[in-house]
Amino acid sequence: DQQVKQNSPSLSVxxxxxxxxxxxxxxxxxxxxxxxxxxxAEGPTFLISISSIKDKNEDGRFTVFLNKSAKHLSLHIVPSxxxxxxxxxxxxxxxxxxxxxLTFGKGTKLSVIP
Amino acid sequence: NAGVTQTPxxxxxxTGQSMTLLCAQDMNHEYMYWYRQDPGMGLRLIHYSVGExxxxxxxxxxxxxxxxxxxxxxxxxxxxxxxxxxxxxFCAGKVDSGANVLTxxxxxxxxxx
Numbered sequence: 597d598q599q600v601k602q603n604s605p606s607l608s609v610x611x612x613x614x615x616x617x618x619x620x621x622x623x624x625x626x627x628x629x630x631x632x633x634x635x636x637a638e639g640p641t642f643l644i645s646i647s648s649i650k651d652k653n654e655d656g657r658f659t660v661f662l663n664k665s666a667k668h669l670s671l672h673i674v675p676s677x678x679x680x681x682x683x684x685x686x687x688x689x690x691x692x693x694x695x696x697x698l699t700f701g702k703g704t705k706l707s708v709i710p
Numbered sequence: 711n712a713g714v715t716q717t718p719x720x721x722x723x724x725t726g727q728s729m730t731l732l733c734a735q736d737m738n739h740e741y742m743y744w745y746r747q748d749p750g751m752g753l754r755l756i757h758y759s760v761g762e763x764x765x766x767x768x769x770x771x772x773x774x775x776x777x778x779x780x781x782x783x784x785x786x787x788x789x790x791x792x793x794x795x796x797x798x799x800f801c802a803g804k805v806d807s808g809a810n811v812l813t814x815x816x817x818x819x820x821x822x823x
Contacts, residue, residue: 628810639800639814696741696760698812702752
């Protein structure tokens with residue numbers, strides 16, 4: 597059973613416009629969420645995160661929104677740039693003991709068109 | 711500062727052969743992980759370690775073994791490779807249980823014929 601779902605395998609956006617990547621989760625024990633970015637032939641790199649006690653976290657052009665009641669989070673990139681073209685993974689971890697593992701979604705490939 | 715280094719970067723094996731992937735880190739990571747990435751499947755956890763001398767199973771452990779004899783190194787072994795193990799393998803680590811962010815290596819692409 598997939599606990600972290602990214603239902604859009606791909607997304608194309610014009611340069612300068614907003615990119616919105618979505619992620620849904622099913623495990624109520626998740627209390628910390630992260631977004632990773634991955635370029636081809638490289639390892640994933642951390643982008644931005646949010647704790648379950650917040651509903652928004654912003655870092656430059658990147659903002660993550662968390663809706664706990666809907667078990668949904670989204671990553672907004674404004675404005676989108678060609679260098680943002682990559683695969684984006686949503687990840688989550690539970691709180692408390694045993695919270696060693698991150699569970700990842702399948703990823704969304706973002707293409708920013710110049 | 712090398713970070714998280716995986717060797718080899720590429721390897722082609724025949725079915726039934728064995729091999730070991732090495733992950734070395736100089737970031738004082740207490741926790742280390744092995745993931746595999748397959749098209750349309752995202753990143754799936756194979757095994758992980760919460761400290762030197764410890765290992766534990768993740769989501770997809772079958773066909774793999776691991777060892778953490780030294781804190782700096784986390785080895786992933788395939789005793790008898792199968793075509794289903796063709797994948798890109800990523801090692802990752804973090805400093806302690808309170809840390810949320812994993813630092814990943816660049817990956818090792820394995821093809822089993």
